[in-house]
Amino acid sequence: MISILKALSVRRISVFCARKHSSLTTELLENMDKKSTWDRFYTENSSRAPSFKNFEWFFGFDSVRHIILPLLRAHKPDLDPAFQILDIGCGTSALGPCIYKHSPAAVHVTCADISPIAVELMQESVGSKAVQANNASSRLRFVEMDCTQLLAHYNPESVDLILDKGTTDALLRSKQGKGKATLMLSQCLKVLRSSGALLQFSDEDPDARLLWLETEMQKQGLMGNVLMQEVGELRGVVYFCYQVSPTVPS
Numbered sequence: 001m002i003s004i005l006k007a008l009s010v011r012r013i014s015v016f017c018a019r020k021h022s023s024l025t026t027e028l029l030e031n032m033d034k035k036s037t038w039d040r041f042y043t044e045n046s047s048r049a050p051s052f053k054n055f056e057w058f059f060g061f062d063s064v065r066h067i068i069l070p071l072l073r074a075h076k077p078d079l080d081p082a083f084q085i086l087d088i089g090c091g092t093s094a095l096g097p098c099i100y101k102h103s104p105a106a107v108h109v110t111c112a113d114i115s116p117i118a119v120e121l122m123q124e125s126v127g128s129k130a131v132q133a134n135n136a137s138s139r140l141r142f143v144e145m146d147c148t149q150l151l152a153h154y155n156p157e158s159v160d161l162i163l164d165k166g167t168t169d170a171l172l173r174s175k176q177g178k179g180k181a182t183l184m185l186s187q188c189l190k191v192l193r194s195s196g197a198l199l200q201f202s203d204e205d206p207d208a209r210l211l212w213l214e215t216e217m218q219k220q221g222l223m224g225n226v227l228m229q230e231v232g233e234l235r236g237v238v239y240f241c242y243q244v245s246p247t248v249p250s
Protein backbone atom coordinates (compact mmCIF):
# COMPACT_ATOMS: atom_id res chain seq x y z
CA MET A 1 0.00 0.00 0.00
CA ILE A 2 2.87 2.30 0.81
CA SER A 3 4.10 1.95 -2.74
CA ILE A 4 0.74 2.85 -4.22
CA LEU A 5 0.45 5.90 -2.04
CA LYS A 6 3.97 6.90 -2.94
CA ALA A 7 3.33 6.35 -6.62
CA LEU A 8 0.19 8.39 -6.44
CA SER A 9 1.46 11.16 -4.25
CA VAL A 10 4.84 11.56 -5.89
CA ARG A 11 3.80 11.32 -9.52
CA ARG A 12 0.40 12.84 -10.04
CA ILE A 13 -1.66 13.44 -6.97
CA SER A 14 0.63 16.25 -5.97
CA VAL A 15 -1.09 18.44 -8.51
CA PHE A 16 -4.57 17.69 -7.24
CA CYS A 17 -6.35 20.26 -5.17
CA ALA A 18 -6.45 19.21 -1.51
CA ARG A 19 -10.08 18.13 -1.40
CA LYS A 20 -10.00 16.07 -4.58
CA HIS A 21 -6.73 14.55 -3.45
CA SER A 22 -8.11 13.17 -0.23
CA SER A 23 -11.33 11.83 -1.72
CA LEU A 24 -9.74 10.05 -4.69
CA THR A 25 -6.97 8.70 -2.49
CA THR A 26 -9.55 7.32 -0.07
CA GLU A 27 -11.45 5.77 -2.95
CA LEU A 28 -8.25 4.19 -4.26
CA LEU A 29 -7.26 2.91 -0.84
CA GLU A 30 -10.53 1.09 -0.34
CA ASN A 31 -12.06 0.44 -3.75
CA MET A 32 -9.39 -0.45 -6.28
CA ASP A 33 -11.54 -3.39 -7.33
CA LYS A 34 -14.26 -1.06 -8.62
CA LYS A 35 -14.61 0.10 -12.23
CA SER A 36 -15.98 3.48 -11.08
CA THR A 37 -12.81 4.19 -9.06
CA TRP A 38 -10.62 3.62 -12.11
CA ASP A 39 -12.87 5.53 -14.48
CA ARG A 40 -12.51 8.47 -12.13
CA PHE A 41 -8.76 7.99 -11.76
CA TYR A 42 -8.09 7.93 -15.53
CA THR A 43 -10.56 10.77 -16.23
CA GLU A 44 -8.98 13.06 -13.63
CA ASN A 45 -5.47 12.08 -14.64
CA SER A 46 -6.01 12.74 -18.32
CA SER A 47 -7.90 15.99 -17.82
CA ARG A 48 -4.93 17.57 -16.08
CA ALA A 49 -2.27 16.65 -18.62
CA PRO A 50 -1.94 18.83 -21.73
CA SER A 51 -1.30 15.72 -23.81
CA PHE A 52 -1.44 11.96 -23.23
CA LYS A 53 1.38 10.38 -21.26
CA ASN A 54 1.53 6.73 -20.24
CA PHE A 55 1.04 6.27 -16.50
CA GLU A 56 3.00 3.43 -14.89
CA TRP A 57 1.66 2.32 -11.51
CA PHE A 58 5.23 1.35 -10.84
CA PHE A 59 8.26 0.72 -13.07
CA GLY A 60 7.90 0.32 -16.83
CA PHE A 61 8.97 -2.03 -19.63
CA ASP A 62 12.70 -1.29 -19.40
CA SER A 63 12.83 -2.67 -15.85
CA VAL A 64 11.29 -6.01 -16.85
CA ARG A 65 12.29 -6.51 -20.49
CA HIS A 66 15.04 -8.94 -19.36
CA ILE A 67 12.32 -11.14 -17.85
CA ILE A 68 9.76 -10.90 -20.66
CA LEU A 69 11.75 -10.98 -23.92
CA PRO A 70 13.52 -14.33 -23.27
CA LEU A 71 10.09 -15.95 -22.77
CA LEU A 72 9.05 -14.77 -26.24
CA ARG A 73 12.24 -16.04 -27.85
CA ALA A 74 11.66 -19.48 -26.34
CA HIS A 75 8.30 -19.74 -28.13
CA LYS A 76 8.04 -22.62 -30.59
CA PRO A 77 5.19 -21.86 -32.97
CA ASP A 78 3.08 -24.97 -33.49
CA LEU A 79 -0.69 -24.62 -33.92
CA ASP A 80 -0.77 -20.88 -33.42
CA PRO A 81 2.21 -19.10 -34.99
CA ALA A 82 1.80 -15.92 -32.96
CA PHE A 83 2.57 -15.79 -29.27
CA GLN A 84 -0.66 -14.80 -27.49
CA ILE A 85 -0.05 -12.21 -24.77
CA LEU A 86 -2.62 -10.71 -22.42
CA ASP A 87 -1.94 -7.75 -20.12
CA ILE A 88 -4.68 -7.84 -17.47
CA GLY A 89 -5.54 -4.44 -16.01
CA CYS A 90 -3.28 -2.66 -18.47
CA GLY A 91 -4.44 0.83 -17.45
CA THR A 92 -2.52 3.37 -19.51
CA SER A 93 0.80 1.57 -19.08
CA ALA A 94 3.17 1.29 -22.05
CA LEU A 95 4.04 -2.33 -21.18
CA GLY A 96 1.90 -3.97 -23.91
CA PRO A 97 2.81 -1.49 -26.67
CA CYS A 98 6.53 -1.84 -25.80
CA ILE A 99 6.36 -5.65 -26.08
CA TYR A 100 4.58 -5.28 -29.43
CA LYS A 101 7.25 -2.84 -30.56
CA HIS A 102 10.33 -4.75 -29.37
CA SER A 103 9.46 -8.44 -29.72
CA PRO A 104 11.47 -10.08 -32.51
CA ALA A 105 8.94 -12.95 -32.54
CA ALA A 106 5.39 -12.43 -33.82
CA VAL A 107 3.14 -11.54 -30.89
CA HIS A 108 -0.56 -10.84 -30.55
CA VAL A 109 -0.78 -8.48 -27.60
CA THR A 110 -4.13 -7.80 -25.96
CA CYS A 111 -4.17 -5.03 -23.38
CA ALA A 112 -7.33 -5.41 -21.30
CA ASP A 113 -8.83 -3.18 -18.66
CA ILE A 114 -12.15 -2.84 -16.89
CA SER A 115 -12.06 0.93 -17.41
CA PRO A 116 -13.28 2.04 -20.85
CA ILE A 117 -11.63 5.41 -20.18
CA ALA A 118 -8.18 3.80 -19.96
CA VAL A 119 -8.87 1.67 -23.03
CA GLU A 120 -9.97 4.66 -25.08
CA LEU A 121 -6.94 6.72 -24.01
CA MET A 122 -4.63 3.91 -25.11
CA GLN A 123 -6.41 3.37 -28.42
CA GLU A 124 -6.15 7.08 -29.20
CA SER A 125 -2.52 7.32 -28.11
CA VAL A 126 -1.29 4.33 -30.09
CA GLY A 127 -3.32 5.39 -33.12
CA SER A 128 -1.81 8.85 -33.07
CA LYS A 129 1.75 7.54 -32.67
CA ALA A 130 1.45 4.74 -35.27
CA VAL A 131 3.69 2.41 -33.26
CA GLN A 132 5.72 0.14 -35.54
CA ALA A 133 6.24 -3.50 -34.56
CA ASN A 134 9.57 -5.27 -34.86
CA ASN A 135 7.77 -8.19 -36.49
CA ALA A 136 5.30 -7.40 -39.30
CA SER A 137 2.98 -10.21 -38.14
CA SER A 138 2.58 -8.79 -34.64
CA ARG A 139 -0.75 -7.30 -33.54
CA LEU A 140 -1.77 -4.96 -30.72
CA ARG A 141 -5.26 -4.27 -29.42
CA PHE A 142 -6.92 -2.65 -26.42
CA VAL A 143 -10.15 -4.03 -25.07
CA GLU A 144 -12.53 -3.27 -22.25
CA MET A 145 -12.74 -6.48 -20.27
CA ASP A 146 -13.46 -7.64 -16.75
CA CYS A 147 -10.50 -9.95 -16.24
CA THR A 148 -12.30 -11.91 -13.54
CA GLN A 149 -14.34 -13.26 -16.51
CA LEU A 150 -11.59 -14.28 -18.93
CA LEU A 151 -13.39 -17.44 -20.01
CA ALA A 152 -16.10 -15.26 -21.57
CA HIS A 153 -13.43 -13.99 -24.00
CA TYR A 154 -10.86 -16.78 -24.35
CA ASN A 155 -10.90 -20.50 -24.90
CA PRO A 156 -9.28 -22.63 -22.21
CA GLU A 157 -5.54 -23.06 -22.77
CA SER A 158 -5.27 -20.45 -25.50
CA VAL A 159 -2.93 -17.80 -24.05
CA ASP A 160 0.86 -18.10 -23.83
CA LEU A 161 1.72 -15.26 -21.49
CA ILE A 162 -0.37 -13.27 -19.04
CA LEU A 163 1.06 -10.10 -17.52
CA ASP A 164 -0.30 -8.57 -14.36
CA LYS A 165 1.42 -5.40 -13.22
CA GLY A 166 -0.22 -4.22 -10.04
CA THR A 167 -3.73 -5.47 -10.87
CA THR A 168 -3.87 -8.38 -8.43
CA ASP A 169 -2.28 -6.09 -5.84
CA ALA A 170 -5.09 -3.59 -6.40
CA LEU A 171 -7.79 -6.22 -5.92
CA LEU A 172 -6.16 -7.88 -2.92
CA ARG A 173 -5.88 -4.52 -1.15
CA SER A 174 -9.48 -3.49 -1.64
CA LYS A 175 -12.15 -3.92 1.01
CA GLN A 176 -14.15 -6.33 -1.16
CA GLY A 177 -11.52 -7.36 -3.69
CA LYS A 178 -9.93 -10.53 -2.33
CA GLY A 179 -12.57 -12.81 -3.87
CA LYS A 180 -12.12 -11.03 -7.21
CA ALA A 181 -8.34 -11.51 -7.06
CA THR A 182 -8.82 -15.23 -6.46
CA LEU A 183 -11.36 -15.46 -9.28
CA MET A 184 -9.04 -13.58 -11.65
CA LEU A 185 -6.15 -15.91 -10.80
CA SER A 186 -8.27 -19.02 -11.38
CA GLN A 187 -9.45 -17.65 -14.76
CA CYS A 188 -5.84 -16.88 -15.73
CA LEU A 189 -4.81 -20.43 -14.90
CA LYS A 190 -7.65 -21.78 -17.03
CA VAL A 191 -6.90 -19.75 -20.16
CA LEU A 192 -3.13 -20.28 -19.97
CA ARG A 193 -1.59 -22.89 -22.25
CA SER A 194 0.22 -25.72 -20.45
CA SER A 195 3.46 -24.25 -21.83
CA GLY A 196 2.44 -20.75 -20.75
CA ALA A 197 3.26 -18.46 -17.85
CA LEU A 198 1.57 -15.87 -15.70
CA LEU A 199 3.84 -13.06 -14.53
CA GLN A 200 2.64 -11.02 -11.58
CA PHE A 201 4.66 -7.88 -10.89
CA SER A 202 4.01 -6.85 -7.34
CA ASP A 203 5.37 -5.32 -4.17
CA GLU A 204 3.68 -7.95 -2.02
CA ASP A 205 5.98 -9.83 0.28
CA PRO A 206 7.01 -13.25 -1.09
CA ASP A 207 5.88 -15.03 2.09
CA ALA A 208 2.30 -13.92 1.47
CA ARG A 209 2.15 -14.03 -2.35
CA LEU A 210 3.88 -17.40 -2.82
CA LEU A 211 1.61 -19.07 -0.27
CA TRP A 212 -1.51 -17.57 -1.89
CA LEU A 213 -0.45 -18.61 -5.41
CA GLU A 214 0.51 -22.13 -4.40
CA THR A 215 -2.68 -22.62 -2.39
CA GLU A 216 -4.89 -21.44 -5.27
CA MET A 217 -3.08 -23.68 -7.74
CA GLN A 218 -3.59 -26.68 -5.48
CA LYS A 219 -7.29 -25.84 -5.09
CA GLN A 220 -7.60 -26.05 -8.88
CA GLY A 221 -5.80 -29.38 -8.98
CA LEU A 222 -2.82 -27.86 -10.77
CA MET A 223 0.81 -28.59 -10.15
CA GLY A 224 3.72 -26.65 -11.55
CA ASN A 225 6.13 -24.00 -10.46
CA VAL A 226 5.88 -20.66 -8.82
CA LEU A 227 9.17 -18.82 -9.16
CA MET A 228 10.04 -15.49 -7.65
CA GLN A 229 12.69 -12.94 -8.50
CA GLU A 230 13.35 -9.46 -7.26
CA VAL A 231 12.88 -6.80 -9.93
CA GLY A 232 14.32 -3.86 -8.03
CA GLU A 233 13.60 -1.00 -5.73
CA LEU A 234 11.63 2.09 -6.60
CA ARG A 235 11.08 4.98 -4.20
CA GLY A 236 12.08 2.74 -1.28
CA VAL A 237 9.75 -0.14 -2.21
CA VAL A 238 11.02 -3.54 -3.38
CA TYR A 239 9.20 -5.13 -6.31
CA PHE A 240 9.03 -8.78 -7.29
CA CYS A 241 8.10 -10.87 -10.28
CA TYR A 242 6.10 -14.01 -9.48
CA GLN A 243 6.14 -16.47 -12.38
CA VAL A 244 3.42 -19.10 -12.35
CA SER A 245 3.78 -22.00 -14.78
CA PRO A 246 0.91 -24.41 -14.19
CA THR A 247 0.84 -28.02 -15.31
CA VAL A 248 -2.07 -30.42 -15.19
CA PRO A 249 -1.04 -33.58 -13.33
CA SER A 250 -1.20 -36.64 -15.59
Ligand SMILES: C[S@@+](CC[C@H](N)C(=O)[O-])C[C@H]1O[C@@H](n2cnc3c(N)ncnc32)[C@H](O)[C@@H]1O
Pocket residue numbers: 032033034038055056057058088089090091092093112113114115118145146147148164165166167170
Ligand atom coordinates in the same frame (compact mmCIF):
# COMPACT_ATOMS: atom_id res chain seq x y z
C1 LIG B 1 -2.87 -0.68 -10.11
S1 LIG B 1 -3.52 -0.35 -11.68
C2 LIG B 1 -2.25 -1.00 -12.74
C3 LIG B 1 -2.33 -0.45 -14.14
C4 LIG B 1 -1.17 -0.89 -15.05
N1 LIG B 1 -1.03 -2.33 -15.10
C5 LIG B 1 0.14 -0.25 -14.64
O1 LIG B 1 1.09 -0.97 -14.33
O2 LIG B 1 0.21 0.97 -14.64
C6 LIG B 1 -4.77 -1.63 -11.77
C7 LIG B 1 -5.55 -1.65 -13.07
O3 LIG B 1 -6.43 -2.77 -13.05
C8 LIG B 1 -7.65 -2.40 -13.64
N2 LIG B 1 -8.67 -3.34 -13.14
C9 LIG B 1 -9.20 -3.42 -11.90
N3 LIG B 1 -10.06 -4.44 -11.83
C10 LIG B 1 -10.08 -5.03 -13.04
C11 LIG B 1 -10.78 -6.13 -13.60
N4 LIG B 1 -11.66 -6.86 -12.88
N5 LIG B 1 -10.55 -6.45 -14.89
C12 LIG B 1 -9.67 -5.72 -15.64
N6 LIG B 1 -9.00 -4.67 -15.17
C13 LIG B 1 -9.20 -4.33 -13.88
C14 LIG B 1 -7.86 -0.96 -13.26
O4 LIG B 1 -8.75 -0.28 -14.11
C15 LIG B 1 -6.42 -0.42 -13.33
O5 LIG B 1 -6.15 0.09 -14.61
